[in-house]
Amino acid sequence: MESRCTRCDLLIGQCEHTRAAPPRRARTYDLVLISPASVAHLPDCPHNTESDIPRYWGEISGDPRAWERVGNGIPVPANGGGNPALVAKRRCSDCEARS
Numbered sequence: 001m002e003s004r005c006t007r008c009d010l011l012i013g014q015c016e017h018t019r020a021a022p023p024r025r026a027r028t029y030d031l032v033l034i035s036p037a038s039v040a041h042l043p044d045c046p047h048n049t050e051s052d053i054p055r056y057w058g059e060i061s062g063d064p065r066a067w068e069r070v071g072n073g074i075p076v077p078a079n080g081g082g083n084p085a086l087v088a089k090r091r092c093s094d095c096e097a098r099s
Helices: 066-071 092-096
Strands: 030-033 040-042 058-061
Touching: 030 066, 040 066
Parallel strands: none
Antiparallel strands: 030 040, 030 058
């Protein structure tokens, strides 16, 4: 049996009540940094300590849609940097406001 919306009786996914939100589009970036707290940052983020980035942070390079995917709730693993084991799980709100 097909699932239906309890509000309007249309099939799930066909009405405004159950339709998934469309992905949010974002500018593309050549480099995204990942803090040890799994937060994605843009390279010119003003509140990061530059000396910590090479040792403790991961980076995503060569993936122009990484910033967009993280903003849509999709975790993106690092592919380089000082800590390539990190995964970006959310975006820095300061960087997001400037992107």
